[in-house]
Amino acid sequence: MNTGLFIFDTKERELKEVCAKNGFEVQIYCCGPTVYRDAHVGNLRTFLLGDLITRTLVFSGIAANLIQNITDVGHMGEDFDGNEVGEDKMLAQSKAESVDPFDIARKYEASFHRDLANLNVTPAANYPRASETIPLMLELISNLIKSDHAYVGSDGCVYFAANSFEGYGDISGNRLDALKPGHRYEYVDDGAKRFHADWALWKAAENRTQMIWDSPWGPGFPGWHIECSAMSLHFLDGNVDLHLGGIDLRFPHHENERAQSNSAAGYEVVENWVHGEHLLFEGRKMSKSAGNVVLLTDVIAKGLDPLSLRLCFLENRYRSQMDLTWDSLKAANTTLERWRGKYQNWKDSGDLDQKFLADFAEGSIADIKNDLDTPRALQQLRKLEKDELISGATKAACFEVMDQIFGLELLKGQAPKAELTPELAQLLDDRRVARLEKDFAKSDLLRDQLATLGILVKDTPAGQEWNWN
RNA sequence: GGUCGGAUGGCCGAGAGGCGAGGCUCAGGACUGCAAAUCCUGCUACACGGGUUCAAAUCCCGUUCCGACCUCCA
Numbered sequence: 001m002n003t004g005l006f007i008f009d010t011k012e013r014e015l016k017e018v019c020a021k022n023g024f025e026v027q028i029y030c031c032g033p034t035v036y037r038d039a040h041v042g043n044l045r046t047f048l049l050g051d052l053i054t055r056t057l058v059f060s061g062i063a064a065n066l067i068q069n070i071t072d073v074g075h076m077g078e079d080f081d082g083n084e085v086g087e088d089k090m091l092a093q094s095k096a097e098s099v100d101p102f103d104i105a106r107k108y109e110a111s112f113h114r115d116l117a118n119l120n121v122t123p124a125a126n127y128p129r130a131s132e133t134i135p136l137m138l139e140l141i142s143n144l145i146k147s148d149h150a151y152v153g154s155d156g157c158v159y160f161a162a163n164s165f166e167g168y169g170d171i172s173g174n175r176l177d178a179l180k181p182g183h184r185y186e187y188v189d190d191g192a193k194r195f196h197a198d199w200a201l202w203k204a205a206e207n208r209t210q211m212i213w214d215s216p217w218g219p220g221f222p223g224w225h226i227e228c229s230a231m232s233l234h235f236l237d238g239n240v241d242l243h244l245g246g247i248d249l250r251f252p253h254h255e256n257e258r259a260q261s262n263s264a265a266g267y268e269v270v271e272n273w274v275h276g277e278h279l280l281f282e283g284r285k286m287s288k289s290a291g292n293v294v295l296l297t298d299v300i301a302k303g304l305d306p307l308s309l310r311l312c313f314l315e316n317r318y319r320s321q322m323d324l325t326w327d328s329l330k331a332a333n334t335t336l337e338r339w340r341g342k343y344q345n346w347k348d349s350g351d352l353d354q355k356f357l358a359d360f361a362e363g364s365i366a367d368i369k370n371d372l373d374t375p376r377a378l379q380q381l382r383k384l385e386k387d388e389l390i391s392g393a394t395k396a397a398c399f400e401v402m403d404q405i406f407g408l409e410l411l412k413g414q415a416p417k418a419e420l421t422p423e424l425a426q427l428l429d430d431r432r433v434a435r436l437e438k439d440f441a442k443s444d445l446l447r448d449q450l451a452t453l454g455i456l457v458k459d460t461p462a463g464q465e466w467n468w469n
Numbered sequence: 470g471g472u473c474g475g476a477u478g479g480c481c482g483a484g485a486g487g488c489g490a491g492g493c494u495c496a497g498g499a500c501u502g503c504a505a506a507u508c509c510u511g512c513u514a515c516a517c518g519g520g521u522u523c524a525a526a527u528c529c530c531g532u533u534c535c536g537a538c539c540u541c542c543a
Contacts, residue, residue, distance in 0.1 A: 013473090031543075039543080046543040076541080089541095173472040174539065197540070246543030251472085256540090276543070277474090278536095285537090315492080316482080321475085321536070328481070331493055375483065379491055440502055447504075458505045465506095 003062050005053070005369045007242070008319060010250060010273040011171045015371055018057075018242060018272065025063040027236040028053065029270075031228060031245035031253070032068040032127065034075045035108035036093040039115055040293045041309060041324065042279040042286050046246045048310065049276045049318050049372075051121040053242065055405045056368055066124040067235045070112075072105035073131045073211045074203070074222045088221070091210060101211055105131070115296045118306040120407040128231050130222065134213045136230040137222045140264055141201045141215075149263040153192035156204035158217055160225075162197040165259035171273055172251035199256055201226045225256040233261055233269065240270040247275045280323040299329060307408050308333040314374040314406060339410050342385065343399050350391030360384065360398045368405060377402070418468060424455060431457065432464050 001020040009016045020026045030050040033039050039047070050066055057064040075089045094101035109129075116123065141158055144150035149164045162168055162176060169175050176197055200223040205212040212219045232240050245254060254273060261269040278285065281292045300306055309324075311332040316322040360380070367377040384390065384398055403410045420428070431446035447457050450466070457466045 010473095033543080043543045049543095169472095172538075175471080199540070247473095248538065248542050251538060252540045253542090278543075280536095319474095320482095323481075325481085327493070331481095335492085373483095375491090379483075382491065435502090438502075444503070456505075459501070459503090460506080461501090 001062070003057060003060065005056055005060070006371055007053070007272060007274050008371055010275050016272050018053075020062065021239050021241055021271065022237070025065050026057055026241045027239055028064055028066045028242045028244065029228070029232040029236060029240050030066060030068045030124070030243075031249055032070050033108075033112050034071040034089055035105045035112060036075075036089040037108060038111050038295050038297070040286055040295055041281070041299070043246075044115060044119060044296060044309070045279050045313050045318075045322075046244070046276040047116060047121060048119060048313050049274070050124065050244050051119075051407070052314075052318070052368075052372060052374070052405070053244070054122055055407065056365075056372070059365065059405055060369075065236065067126050067128065067231065068124040069228060069231050070105075070109055070127050070129045071224065071227060072102070072109070072129050074227065075224045088208075088211065091208075094210070102131070105129075118296055118300070119310050120307060120409060122407075126235060128235060130227045131211070133227070133231055133234070134222065136234050137202075137226050138215055140226060140230045140233070140260070143264050144201065144260065147263065149260075150201055151194065152217055153194075155192035156218055157192060157200045157220070158202035159193050159198040160201050160256065160260060160263075161194065162199070162259065163195055165263050167262070168197075168255060168259055171255050171258060174251055174255070199223060199225060199252070201260070225253055226260060228253070228257045229260040229264070232257075233265065238265055238269065242272050242274055243270045244274050244276070247277050250275055276318045277321045280321065282325050283323055294324075302326070302329075304329055304333045305336055308336060310406075311336060311408055314408075315378055317375055318372055336408060336410075339385070339399065339408075340412055343396055343410050344413055346392030346399075347396035348393070350393045352397055353391060353394040356390065356394050357397045357401065361401045364402055365405075374406075378406075424450070424453060427453075428455075428457070428464070428466060435459070435464065
């Protein structure tokens with residue numbers, strides 16, 4: 001079943017129409033978070049991609065089935081210099097916080113869901129946890145061993161034989177022979193792997209005591225890549241119409257996943273590999289060492305609507321690197337407030353032009369269906385905002401329709417203001433009276449005083465208005 | 470070294486060979502007692518060198534510079 005939605009496929013390097021192979025529902029898999037810390041705004045950009053696609057499909061009357069995994073085991077870490085620490089990220093954080101690793105996982109999983117809710121992301125159909133799908137992985141690994149795509153190394157770990165999969169490198173453009181030198185890493189031949197590019201499907205526990213499971217190859221834990229193969233094959237019935245993830249996952253994660261899935265299934269499992277570009281913050285890549293990691297809670301703490309972040313993301317194409325700044329977030333926040341205010345004024349004014357509404361929606365959806373060109377769709381909205389020939393009711397209706405996809409809560413009225421203290425109320429009233437008496441020296445003084453107390457006053461033809469700063 | 474992207478005005482960013490996107494900032498104006506908000510006006514750019522074309526930001530060739538990934542990452 002065709003959808004009319006075209007998205008750039010990393011493997012074919014061209015736009016491809018999204019299709020529901022099973023004829024009734026688009027099957028989507030999105031690589032989820034490793035829950036050893038809070039997701040930063042860069043992570044959230046990728047997660048928004050899944051929401052944007054699902055909303056677009058659902059808007060067009062097409063069902064979507066989105067699965068997003070929760071990695072709570074097996075993701076190995078490194079230190080900031082890029083040296084392998086060789087420790088599971090979950091266990092490292094568990095030590096750092098002196099908390100059980102599973103409690104760490106649940107804690108950050110909860111904050112992941114809280115962030116998604118704040119960004120108005122429609123929840124996925126299922127968020128399977130790696131730690132709860134071990135049997136699926138064991139079965140997959142067994143199959144890969146049976147078909148000679150995997151082998152047990154001398155160290156008791158199970159490895160995938162990279163050379164056994166013919167199309168290795170098609171997504172990233174990397175070739176196995178070109179990878180050999182290991183530009184950044186000295187390849188250490190420990191003898192366990194048969195080939196330097198092979199990777200672990202199952203790691204032997206050795207000294208590890210937490211987060212380990214029994215397996216036909218002894219106690220241990222799964223490699224990171226196998227989890228996505230196992231889950232996507234199982235939860236999406238062996239067919240993935242769209243596979244989403246950050247650009248950095250293109251290699252090696254998705255390359256390895258594809259090798260595993262295709263080798264097990266015997267056919268091309270993923271129809272379309274979609275990658276979201278990275279986000280910079282104030283011109284630099286976000287990293288702990290650079291100290292510029294920004295969380296959604298930081299945005300909220302600055303008094304900005306979390307949906308300001310959503311608007312910033314929508315104003316940039318998912319496939320281009322974008323530089324997020326506090327200025328752009330503030331600008332987005334202002335825009336949101338303006339739109340919400342205007343919507344309230346528009347909705348009951350004038351006649352609704354059904355024809356215009358239908359044309360407008362069709363045009364905007366066409367932009368979005370063209371490789372998710374939300375910047376262009378938003379530009380249409382800005383143009384409409386300024387168009388004096390269109391009635392308020394029609395503008396409001398257009399905003400309503402488009403907000404089903406943008407998810408910016410444009411229909412929301414002003415948030416109720418927090419209660420004034422009697423002192424502040426008195427100051428405001430004093431100023432009102434001073435203005436009535438045309439004692440402007442006094443009213444200006446009171447305005448300054450209120451400003452230092454966190455209240456912004458402005459005068460309109462209807463009188464004095466105030467807002468918390 | 471390999472692979473993949475970029476280079477557009479003060480800043481950020483769209484651009485479909487030919488009537489200059491848009492946003493932010495800034496400056497001037499309107500409205501205000503003054504501010505604020507709002508509205509109006511202004512600020513004309515495509516890295517460099519060739520080529521194709523009646524016409525190039527857009528297509529082709531070359532050059533320079535920048536970024537991402539290369540067995541960590543969204």
